[in-house]
Amino acid sequence: MKLLPTCREVRERLTDYSEGSLSLRERASLRMHLLLCTACSTFYRGLRALPGVARFLLKPEQPPPAEATQALEGALRRLGGHHR
Amino acid sequence: MNESELIVQAAAGDSDAFGALVTPHLGLFFNGILRILGNRADAQDALQEALLGIFEDLPSFQARSRFSSWAYKVCINAALMFRRSSARLREDSMDALTGLGEFDGAGHHLDTPAALSWSVAAEALDEAERRQLRECLVQALDQLPDPLRVVFVLKDLEDWSTEAIAARLDQTPPTVRQRLHRARVRVQEALRAHVQGRPA
Numbered sequence: 001m002k003l004l005p006t007c008r009e010v011r012e013r014l015t016d017y018s019e020g021s022l023s024l025r026e027r028a029s030l031r032m033h034l035l036l037c038t039a040c041s042t043f044y045r046g047l048r049a050l051p052g053v054a055r056f057l058l059k060p061e062q063p064p065p066a067e068a069t070q071a072l073e074g075a076l077r078r079l080g081g082h083h084r
Numbered sequence: 085m086n087e088s089e090l091i092v093q094a095a096a097g098d099s100d101a102f103g104a105l106v107t108p109h110l111g112l113f114f115n116g117i118l119r120i121l122g123n124r125a126d127a128q129d130a131l132q133e134a135l136l137g138i139f140e141d142l143p144s145f146q147a148r149s150r151f152s153s154w155a156y157k158v159c160i161n162a163a164l165m166f167r168r169s170s171a172r173l174r175e176d177s178m179d180a181l182t183g184l185g186e187f188d189g190a191g192h193h194l195d196t197p198a199a200l201s202w203s204v205a206a207e208a209l210d211e212a213e214r215r216q217l218r219e220c221l222v223q224a225l226d227q228l229p230d231p232l233r234v235v236f237v238l239k240d241l242e243d244w245s246t247e248a249i250a251a252r253l254d255q256t257p258p259t260v261r262q263r264l265h266r267a268r269v270r271v272q273e274a275l276r277a278h279v280q281g282r283p284a
Contacts, residue, residue, distance in 0.1 A: 006187070006190060006191030006192055007185070007187060007191060007192045007193040008184060008187045008192075008193075009191060011185065011269070012184065012265070013265075015261050015264055015265035015268060016265070019246060019261055021261060039185070039193045043184075043185065043272075045201045045203065045204075046201050046202055046203050046272050047268050047272055049203030050203070050268055050271060050272055051240035051241070051243075053203055053206055053275070054221060054240060054241060054271070055241055057218040058115065058119065058218065058221065059115075060111035060112045060114070061111050061114075061115065063111065064107075064110035064111035064114060065114060065124075067114060067124050067127060067128040067131075068110040068111060068113065068114035068131060069110065070128060071110075071114070071128045071135060072103060072106065072107065072131075072135060074132045075132045075135035075136050075139070076099055076102075076103055079102070079139060080099075
């Protein structure tokens with residue numbers, strides 16, 4: 001039986017690792033691999049950074065795009081000056 | 085009129101007040117819907133439906149939460165409903181987990197061990213480079229099969245729990261985690277290749 005998982009095995013399971021869904025044994029061996037392997041720990045740092053980077057890059061467009069304005073115009077037309 | 089007054093007027097059926105109420109948030113609403121649907125024309129249609137839903141539900145809006153947060157949730161739900169009714173779900177190449185890097189026969193990496201994390205390098209980009217990175221990210225998201233993209237968006241952009249995503253999409257949590265991982269790996273690979281100047 002292998003003492004530590006391979007790089008491929010580690011990289012396939014990093015989301016399970018970060019979500020805490022691995023067994024204690026799997027978690028410990030993966031953590032040990034990350035401590036010893038610079039490339040996999042760099043890969044993991046990138047995965048962990050991804051949500052923050054993505055949220056930052058995808059901030060809403062200002063002013064709103066034409067499609068958004070057209071959607072509002074369409075909605076208001078369908079309301080047709082509706083009053084409850 | 086301030087936002088509270090606009091809410092009261094719009095809830096009473098004043099469509100002009102409703103337009104004034106939602107206009108400052110249109111970019112936010114459209115952005116959230118677009119991320120899930122991945123198509124601007126669909127996002128426009130879904131936003132229109134969402135706005136009508138917001139108008140209808142406004143009398144039940146509780147001022148305990150911010151209007152924009154409440155309305156944004158309505159938009160995300162509208163996008164998920166729209167997606168469900170769309171026949172264009174892309175399932176292609178879902179099984180291939182690419183972007184993990186290159187490995188030798190024993191499963192160990194062939195990367196340069198000291199390679200700088202792309203996310204660290206990304207912090208040093210100037211404004212023009214960030215715009216290019218944003219385009220790269222948008223393209224990477226658009227190229228994800230729909231089941232992967234929606235999980236990535238709900239988890240990593242909208243901060244839903246894995247359990248909530250599983251319940252909403254009628255999947256198991258392990259399936260959600262697997263799809264999330266595949267999406268993250270693909271998106272990270274696209275960004276890494278862009279930042280480090282190598283093709284994905």
